[in-house]
Amino acid sequence: MTLSILYFGMLAEATGHPSETWEVTDPLSVGQLREQLLQKYPSLRDRKFQLAVNQQVADPATPIDTNAEVALLPPFAGG
């Protein structure tokens, strides 16, 4: 399945792009995707971020649906 991954703020800088598609063979959870992301982008290891799946902040156990939109969100700074 193909996931769409979005990177915001300092995370777009750390990865070098604002978005990419991510091919995965087996269903996976938010926590498993986080591990894959950290392997591809070691510079994310010292950044704080949470993941949103289809625009909802999701905890590590959340399963990721086929064709989900996953966003990596650095700390919020509104206001």
Added chain:
Amino acid sequence: MEKTHTPKKVFVDGPISPQFISDSIAKHQSKTNIGAHAIFLGQIRADQKEGGPVTGIEYTAYTDMAEKAFHTIREAAFARFDLVCMHIYHSLGLVPTGEVSLFVFVSSAHRRASFEALEFVVEEIKAKVPIFGKELVGEAGEYTWKENK
């Protein structure tokens, strides 16, 4: 009183002007069931960083998710407090130091609901809306990423 609320446009390009704020106040003169307005204005502070003072903040957002989050916050505020109406505006793009980036405007029949709703809405925005801020520092093009406490 309103029962359902359609999502409203929250984001504006650049700073929120004093004129825009005063026009918003003026538009409520016909709503004579209102007895209290409470307004919060978030202004860009010239914090001192290593490279100099903050000269402005460049805001970006995960806009689709942010608009949903703003809508959820509005609905929660209407459910919790006895409000007549509510408006939220937030800047995207560059807002120079000293200018306004957040304008929250709540109105109710009596003051207590407005005071309480205003604090609730501002705190919820800071904690739950995916908005990101690059603080521009000094003259040399340096920056740091802002993080809400």
